Amino acid sequence: MSDALEHADFSPRAEPRLVPVRLTSETERAVQRFPTAVRRDVRRLVRSSPRIADLALVFPGALYTLAARRGTLASRLHARSLVEEGAQLKSVARALDLPMWLRRLPPEAFETLPLALPKSEAFGRRIASRMPMAARESAFWLESVLFAEKACHEDFAIWLAGQHIFADHGDAEKLIAVVAAYAWFSGHPEMAAHKLIVVPWRPEIAFDTALCAAKSWFNRMRLVLQLPPGVVTDPWLKTGPALGYTFEPLLNHTDILAEAHAMQNCADQYGERIVRDKCRLFSVKRNGARVATLEIGPHQREAGVLAINQLKARHNMAASTEIWQAAYTWMAxxxxxxxxxALGNSERIFDQDAWRTLLAPYRDARSGAAWFDRDASHLMFAGFDADLADLARRGAVSSWLFT
Known part of the structure; x- marks a missing residue:
């Protein structure tokens, strides 16, 4: 190919002056539905040829690809020649490196289109029944599905495509990152981050279950980073016996995770509160066996006085009167x-080596996973907390985890 041809402008603006095609009202309406950024080039394309105009109705994604100059010049020229020759849409899609399942999406879906797309036949068959419910949802739906496949795998993308969370536009990368990582680690039981998962993701899992499990998992990740042994050393109250029970402080992630596992409770979700000096947790034992978990915190009405916030038996069941009496005796x-x-917020230090170690396999498998910061920080976790709360709102998920 000569240098002149290689650098020639084959965009719609470079089309020779031909008699413009008169658009049908249906085609004109379809053109108006494309995003503003490409609408002008779309209109020029459809006015250049009746067969190109047909793409607005039968394969908007192919027309967008031509208008947005996605892919190589040679591929676009080849695709246009195929269209003019009346070739099958499969041939046109192949020339543009597009999967045929995109044909089902309306013009509104194509605000952008990355070069890497899921193209397996299995994906195409399965995604067909999970298309967006409304055209106005299609752009965010497509962005989310493509990111889900990139950040996890096709099964997760298919699962996400069927959820009812796309009514409002958003940033798919921020909203879905944690759930995608949780789903990916769910399939790798040999990895350290998997061991922090209580309810693994699976293709048939309900959205509310998956979202709560992902949030709980990410909170455990934060617990491991914030509470290695030695970071918090002040239990506030002294270990000791009372009425045959002992009260032992839980000050690091190893002890807290063991307590949560043994008692089947949410003690492992309290890392941030402990670091911020909002509370302390104690394991209540009798003859060495765990029987309850105790939370101590500031009295709600008496400033500067510690009080019992919660006292729960296994599975967050009510503790017995005997345990309550022992707790108050110990407090006395x-x-x-x-x-x-505490005056102001305590400084929150994260174990960066642990963060990098936990995420390393995921980053290796997902091209670096740039949607997670290199260094863990309060700002990063706060951002993901807000995004997960937004995801809960979208999916009508009600849980104390998102309050």
Whole structure:
């Protein structure tokens, strides 16, 4: 190919001056539905040829690809010649490196289209029954499905495509990143991050179950990063016995995870509160066996006084009267029930080596997973907390995890 041809402009603006095709009202309406950024070039294309104009109705994604100059110049020229020759749409799609399942999407879906797309026949068959419910949802639906496949795998993308969360536009990368990583690690039981998952993702899992499981998993990740042994050393109250029970502080992620596993409760979701000096947790034992988990925190009405916030038996069931009596007896023996509230937020330090180690297999498999910061920080976790809460709102998921 000569240098002149290689650098020639074969965009719609470079078309020779031909008699413009008169568009039908149906085609004109279809053109108006394309995103503003490409609408002008779409109109020029459809006015250049009746067969090109037909793409607006039968394969908007192919028309968008030509108008947006996606892919190579040679592929677009070849595709246009195939269209003019009346070739099958499969041939046109192949020339443009497009999967045929995109044909089902309306013009509104194509705000952007990356070069890497899921093209397997199995994906095409399965996604067909999970297309967006409304044209106005299609752009965010497509962005989300493509990111889900990139950040996890095709099964996760298919699952996400069927959820009712696309009514409002959003940033798919921010909204879905944590759930995608959780789903990916669910399939790798040999990895350390998987061991922090309680309910693994599976293709038939309900959306609310998956979202709560992903949030709980990410909170455990934060717990591991924030509470390695030695970071928090002040239990506020002294370990000791009372009425045959012992009260032992839980100050690091190893002890807290063991307590949550043994008691089947949510103690492992309290890492941030402990680091911020909002509470302390204690394991209540009798003859060495765990029987309850105790949360101590500031009294709700008496400033500077510690009080029992929660006392729960296994599975968050109510603790017995005997355990409550032991807890109050133990509290009465303490000499330091007065504690001034912390002035401002405590500095939150994250174990960066643990963060990199936990995420390393995922980054290796997902081209670096740039949607997760290289260094863990409060700002990063706060951002993902907000995004997961937004996802819960979209999916009508109600849980204390998102409050």
């Amino acid at each position: 023996s303490q000499q330091a029930l007065k504690r001034l509230p």
